[in-house]
Amino acid sequence: MKSPRARDEMTGSPNRSRSRWRIEWPTVALALTIYGLWLAFTFYWAQIPYPILFLAGGWVIAWQGSLQHEVLHGHPTRFRRVNDLVGWPPISLWLPYRIYKQSHLQHHHDEWLTDPIEDPESYYLTGTRWERTGAIGRLLVRANNTLAGRLILGPLVALAAFFTAEAALILGGDRQRLKTWIAHLIGCAGVLFWVLAVCEMPLWIYLTAFVYSGIALSRLRSFAEHRYAGTKEERTAIVENTPLFGLLFLHNNLHIVHHSWPQVPWYDIPTFYRTHRQAFISLNGGLVYRGYADVARRYLFRSHHEPVHPQHVAPGTVEPVRVDGQDQAIAG
Numbered sequence: 001m002k003s004p005r006a007r008d009e010m011t012g013s014p015n016r017s018r019s020r021w022r023i024e025w026p027t028v029a030l031a032l033t034i035y036g037l038w039l040a041f042t043f044y045w046a047q048i049p050y051p052i053l054f055l056a057g058g059w060v061i062a063w064q065g066s067l068q069h070e071v072l073h074g075h076p077t078r079f080r081r082v083n084d085l086v087g088w089p090p091i092s093l094w095l096p097y098r099i100y101k102q103s104h105l106q107h108h109h110d111e112w113l114t115d116p117i118e119d120p121e122s123y124y125l126t127g128t129r130w131e132r133t134g135a136i137g138r139l140l141v142r143a144n145n146t147l148a149g150r151l152i153l154g155p156l157v158a159l160a161a162f163f164t165a166e167a168a169l170i171l172g173g174d175r176q177r178l179k180t181w182i183a184h185l186i187g188c189a190g191v192l193f194w195v196l197a198v199c200e201m202p203l204w205i206y207l208t209a210f211v212y213s214g215i216a217l218s219r220l221r222s223f224a225e226h227r228y229a230g231t232k233e234e235r236t237a238i239v240e241n242t243p244l245f246g247l248l249f250l251h252n253n254l255h256i257v258h259h260s261w262p263q264v265p266w267y268d269i270p271t272f273y274r275t276h277r278q279a280f281i282s283l284n285g286g287l288v289y290r291g292y293a294d295v296a297r298r299y300l301f302r303s304h305h306e307p308v309h310p311q312h313v314a315p316g317t318v319e320p321v322r323v324d325g326q327d328q329a330i331a332g
Contacts, residue, residue, distance in 0.1 A: 019078070020078045021078070022077070022078060023076055023077055024075050024076035024077070024265050025076070026076075026265070026266075026267045027067075027070060027071075027075050027076035027265065027266070027267075028076050030067060030250075030266075031067055031076075031086050034060060034063050034064050034067055035064075035089065035091075037056075037060045037063075038060045038061075038064070038091055041053065041056050041057055041060060041210075042194065042195055042199045042201060042206075042210075043198075043199050045199060045201050045205065045209075046200075046201075050205070050209065053205070053209045054208070054209045054213050055213070057206075057209040057210035057213055057214070058209070058210065058212075058213025058214045058216065058217050059214075059217065059248060060091075060210070060214070061091060061092050061210050061211060061213065061214025061215075061217075062214045062215075062217035062218045062221075062248060063248055064089075064091055064092065064214075065092065065095075065214065065218050066221075066248065066249050066250040066252065066266075067086070067087060067250070068087040068097055068100060068101075069104065069250070069252065070087075070250055070265070070266055071083040071084065071086045071087040072084075072087060072097075072100070072101040072104060072105065073262050073263070074263065075265055075266075076265075084097065084098075084101070087101075088187070089187065089191070090184055090187040090188050090191055091191055091210075092210075092211055092214055092215070093188050093191065093192075093207075093211055094159060094162070094163075094211065094215070095162070096180050096181065096183075096184035097184075098180050098183075098184075099166075099177075099180060103120040103121065104120075104121070106119075106120050107119055107120055107121040108259070108262060110232045110233075110235075110236075110259055111232050113226055113232055113235040113236065113259075114226050114227065114228045114235055114309065115309065115311070115312075116129070116309050116312060117312070121222075121226075122226075122309070123144075123145065123226075123304075123305070124228065124305070124307065124308065124309035124312075125141065125307050125308055125309065125312075126308070126309060126312040127308050127312055127313045127314050128312075130307055130308045138307070140153065140157060141307050142303060142307065144157050145303040145304050145305060145307065146299060146300065146301055146302060146303055146304070147220075147223055147295060147296055147299045147300045147301075147304075148300050148301055150219045150220075150223050151216050151219055151220060152216070154215070154216065154219040155212050155215035155216050155219065158215060158219075159215075166181070217248065220245070220292060221245070221248075221249045221252060221253065223295065223299070223304065224237050224239065224289060224295050224299065224304060225237055225252075225255045226255075227287070227304065227305050228305065228309060228310055228311075229285060229287075231285070233256070233259075233260075233283045233284055233285070234284050234285035234287060236255050236256045236259045236284055236287070237255055237256070237284065237287045237288070237289065238253075238254055238255065238256050238273075238280065238281065238284060238287065238288045238289070239253035239254070239255075239288075239289045239291065239292060239294075239295065240253075240254070240288060240289065240290055240291065241290055241291040242291045242292055245292055246270070250266035250269075251266050251267075251269035251270055251273075252266075252269075253292075254269055254270070254273045254280075256280050256283060256284045256287075257269050257272060257273050257280060260280070260283065
């Protein structure tokens with residue numbers, strides 16, 4: 001195993017101008033494409049066969065999730081409010097952008113990656129939480145740790161965990177959370193007015209072909225992104241040879257690049273990775289998959305990891321209710 005100092009061996013890292021007025025136009029074009037496709041797919045939904053709509057609608061929702069991930073890291077402008085405006089439209093309905101942003105930035109405290117108490121995007125449990133889960137809950141957790149379970153049941157698990165946690169916060173008197181949800185629900189009302197009244201799409205079609213499908217696609221990205229290891233750099237994976245999903249995930253399949261250099265814009269990640277491929281593989285201890293087919297071959301019906309975090313095996317620590325990561329979902 002090589003030292004994490006492999007990062008120091010990297011030269012020629014992207015050093016784009018941080019001018020206050022710089023605009024990253026590829027990301028602007030991407031945002032226009034995503035929202036334009038959403039408008040088109042919802043408006044012409046009746047002319048699109050449901051199986052195709054399921055794929056197209058899920059793609060655009062997951063793609064917006066990737067865009068939200070990009071903008072919360074300071075893209076495409078140097079103005080936070082402008083970036084937040086780009087990511088805010090709640091077309092996925094379930095996840096307020098502000099909550100996702102807060103959770104994901106906490107996830108980037110890399111020394112706590114995978115820790116079920118400190119990392120809000122961890123899929124691990126403490127020993128205490130596992131003991132209290134019950135037989136059915138344990139079965140769901142184990143199923144959710146397989147790729148098939150994550151894609152099929154994962155959206156339901158994510159939604160149940162998220163809404164339970166949010167309801168507890170609001171009922172516990174968190175007024176800021178309540179304000180966040182009120183603003184989000186106002187946005188959702190606008191989305192649903194367009195979908196139901198203007199486009200005349202049945203609600204069940206939007207919830208399945210767009211929302212559920214989109215959450216499932218996002219689960220694919222987050223499934224093998226992280227696993228526990230002794231050093232923080234070795235907890236973040238690389239998935240190579242995936243041009244289609246690489247575009248959908250804005251190259252966060254090369255996840256060690258993002259955690260090492262989160263300021264690098266999505267369109268620079270592939271070149272940066274190719275230039276320093278061996279250094280990144282050394283950095284993350286060789287945690288590399290040869291595409292998502294490789295991930296499926298290993299984990300389609302097999303668990304990606306044991307549910308209980310290795311550092312929290314013994315009962316006695318209390319794990320807070322967490323969002324099942326968009327990025328993990330909330331994930332990624």
